[in-house]
Amino acid sequence: MTAPGPEPDDVPGLEPGGSVPPGDTPPDAGQTSGLSHPQPMPSRALPARWLAAVAILVLVVAAFFVLRALDWF
Template identity: 45%
Template structure:
């Protein structure tokens, strides 16, 4: 191996940085648990309302009413 890229898996664990004798990782060497990603997400300040607004419901109701009237008139004509 070249000197630029040392062996990532050395035979002697005593030369691995961050390990105590016996291969244990000392406290503070690993990242914290649950709180490590607390602020990682986007800043969400705008939360749109759930459900439908009044305008699309009214438009759909009018379209359904027009179709009902048309098909009722067609059925009565027969």
């Protein structure tokens, strides 16, 4: 994989080994990360519904085992 910037051999101001002399700035490179537009906030209603459904399921299973232990089922 190559760097997104210009070829290091073709950039003026670089010293042998690729370092930059004091007072000089390295060449700009294109940014390859980041979002192209703001992402929408996810809805909190769906996770709340799933949490309620799981809680009801846990209560039903727990009630089944309690009734089973008391020999009512």
